[in-house]
Amino acid sequence: VPPNTVVEKLIEAARDPSYPADIALVISNNPSAKGLEIAKAAGIKTQSISHKDYSIKSIFEEHILHALNESKIELICLAGFMRVLSASFVSRWEDRILNIHPSLLPAYRGLDTHKRALADGVKKHGCTVHFVVPELDAGPIIAQAEVPVHKGDTEETLSARVLAVENKLY
Numbered sequence: 067v068p069p070n071t072v073v074e075k076l077i078e079a080a081r082d083p084s085y086p087a088d089i090a091l092v093i094s095n096n097p098s099a100k101g102l103e104i105a106k107a108a109g110i111k112t113q114s115i116s117h118k119d120y121s122i123k124s125i126f127e128e129h130i131l132h133a134l135n136e137s138k139i140e141l142i143c144l145a146g147f148m149r150v151l152s153a154s155f156v157s158r159w160e161d162r163i164l165n166i167h168p169s170l171l172p173a174y175r176g177l178d179t180h181k182r183a184l185a186d187g188v189k190k191h192g193c194t195v196h197f198v199v200p201e202l203d204a205g206p207i208i209a210q211a212e213v214p215v216h217k218g219d220t221e222e223t224l225s226a227r228v229l230a231v232e233n234k235l236y
Contacts, residue, residue: 071100071101071104071146071233072145072146072166072229072232072233072236073100073105073145073146075234075236076143076145076236077089077104077105077110087141089105089110090110090137090138091110091111091112091113091133091134091139092105092111092112092113093112093113093115093130093134094112094113094114094115094147095114095115095116095117095147095148095149096116097114097116099114099146101145101146102114111137113133115129115133123152124152124154127151127152130155131155131158140162141162141163142159142162142163142164142198143164143165143166144163144165144166144198145166145236150202151163152200153200156199157200159198163197163198164196164197164198164208165195165196165197165198165203165205166193166194166195166232166235166236167179167193167194167195167196167203168180168225168228168229169183169191169192169193169194170190170191170193170210170212171194171196171203171204171210172204173188175202175203176202180221180224180228181221183215183224184215184219184221184224188215189214189215190212190213190214190215191212191213191215192210192211192213192228192231193210193235194207194208194209195208195209195210195235195236209235210235211231211232211234211235212231213227213228213230213231
């Protein structure tokens with residue numbers, strides 16, 4: 067995870083007394099995720115729940131639900147969580163799960179968004195904050211931010227420009 071991650075920016079934003087939420091818990095399915103380290107350093111409770119420890123997805127998700135309920139979480143903000151949540155999980159949290167996606171949805175749902183945008187020769191790209199629904203990257207859009215695609219852009223240069231607006235938008 068690059069410096070100035072979305073998690074880091076959310077934590078910085080939440081320090082402002084006028085911010086409408088407190089960050090009570092950061093969960094990752096990757097025990098070495100940079101976001102866990104950043105949250106722990108900020109004094110925020112963290113928990114690693116690896117999907118690799120569970121052969122059944124519903125049991126993995128039950129452990130996540132338990133952690134969320136134990137910390138009295140009211141809103142989930144996904145940031146780099148690269149697992150597709152089941153329809154059952156999503157329905158329990160309807161209208162209370164947000165995601166940041168690196169494309170201007172509905173374009174480029176799923177993975178490799180920058181690569182696909184460059185291959186298609188688009189002139190603009192960006193990111194979307196949306197509500198999570200059972201269908202991948204298909205929930206109602208909350209906000210979007212555009213970046214220009216420059217001649218000679220690579221996946222890395224485009225990704226860096228999108229990340230900069232992701233950090234502000236989310």
